[in-house]
Amino acid sequence: ETGVTQTPRHLVMGMTNKKSLKCEQHLGHNAMYWYKQSAKKPLELMFVYNFKEQTENNSVPSRFSPECPNSSHLFLHLHTLQPEDSALYLCASSPRLGVGEKLFFGSGTQLSVL
Amino acid sequence: DAKTTQPPSMDCAEGRAANLPCNHSTISGNEYVYWYRQIHSQGPQYIIHGLKNNETNEMASLIITEDRKSSTLILPHATLRDTAVYYCIVRFATANIYNQGGKLIFGQGTELSVKP
Numbered sequence: 001e002t003g004v005t006q007t008p009r010h011l012v013m014g015m016t017n018k019k020s021l022k023c024e025q026h027l028g029h030n031a032m033y034w035y036k037q038s039a040k041k042p043l044e045l046m047f048v049y050n051f052k053e054q055t056e057n058n059s060v061p062s063r064f065s066p067e068c069p070n071s072s073h074l075f076l077h078l079h080t081l082q083p084e085d086s087a088l089y090l091c092a093s094s095p096r097l098g099v100g101e102k103l104f105f106g107s108g109t110q111l112s113v114l
Numbered sequence: 115d116a117k118t119t120q121p122p123s124m125d126c127a128e129g130r131a132a133n134l135p136c137n138h139s140t141i142s143g144n145e146y147v148y149w150y151r152q153i154h155s156q157g158p159q160y161i162i163h164g165l166k167n168n169e170t171n172e173m174a175s176l177i178i179t180e181d182r183k184s185s186t187l188i189l190p191h192a193t194l195r196d197t198a199v200y201y202c203i204v205r206f207a208t209a210n211i212y213n214q215g216g217k218l219i220f221g222q223g224t225e226l227s228v229k230p
Contacts, residue, residue: 002157043158043220090157103150103218105157 003027006091006106013081014114021076021109023091029104031097032074034066037088037108049074050097081113118202123225126196132189134224136202139183146205147178148218149187151198158201158220161187192228199223 004025013019023032034046048056049068063085065077074091090108094101119137126132138147148163162169162176164185169176175188189196201223 002159004157042222045219092157102160102163103158105159107156110155 002104002106004091004093004104004106006089006109008109009107010110010112012112012114013078015081015083017081018077018079020078021089021091021111023074023076023106025072025091025093025104027093027095027104029093029095030071031094031101032068032071033092033094033103034074034076035090035092035105037090038084039087043090047076048097055097078111081111083113086111086113118204118221120200120202120221120224122222123227125227125229126189126192128194128228128230129191132192132196132226132228134187134189134200134202134226135184136187137184138202138204141182141204142206143182144206147176147182147185148203148205149174149176150201150203150218150220151196152201152223153195153198161200192226194228194230197226197228199225 007022011019030051032049035043036046037043045058046060047054047066052068052071063080067075067077088108088110090105092103092105094103146163146165149161150158151161152158161173162171164176164178166178176185178185201220203218
């Protein structure tokens with residue numbers, strides 16, 4: 001148990017659906033992250049939030065829309081996805097944003113787009 | 115951040131020490147070496163990190179060569195639950211606008227299989 005909880009664990013959606021991934025941490029951390037892990041590929045950093053403010057968008061398509069209402073919660077809103085977006089989506093948090101900080105990861109949401 | 119090179123896979127007998135190598139020949143003086151692992155269907159888990167000196171914690175030991183161009187993660191008594199992908203990552207000690215400060219950039223890692 002890392003203290004970072006992601007829901008749902010599995011999600012199947014059609015290309016015209018709208019869905020949201022949720023991440024919650026009770027560690028008192030101020031930085032939160034979304035990573036994408038496609039099959040046979042390294043983890044890719046998508047978004048970074050620090051004190052609820054987005055500090056990084058790694059050229060992610062607009063069909064992925066993050067939201068961070070407070071330092072404990074992070075959402076990833078999904079709409080009109082493509083089959084190639086099927087992947088494991090991982091949320092992480094760290095006490096602060098910066099080098100040297102350990103990241104704590106959730107177990108991820110396994111997304112399948114049909 | 116400097117690139118790392120790891121073998122794609124390794125086997126280890128249960129109860130024996132697992133020694134996972136990592137080459138980072140272009141590492142700079144202010145870059146740390148981090149190790150994370152990812153057990154199947156879970157998120158990555160922090161193991162250990164170091165700059166110059168060898169480090170040990172309850173999970174593992176990290177041996178960094180004197181020239182810092184390579185390192186070895188040692189799991190002293192591997193168990194079946196240690197079967198995972200192990201990632202070696204080098205990361206700047208301080209952030210500035212010219213580096214990837216704050217980011218954790220993952221490579222392909224080493225898939226360690228611990229066998230009975």
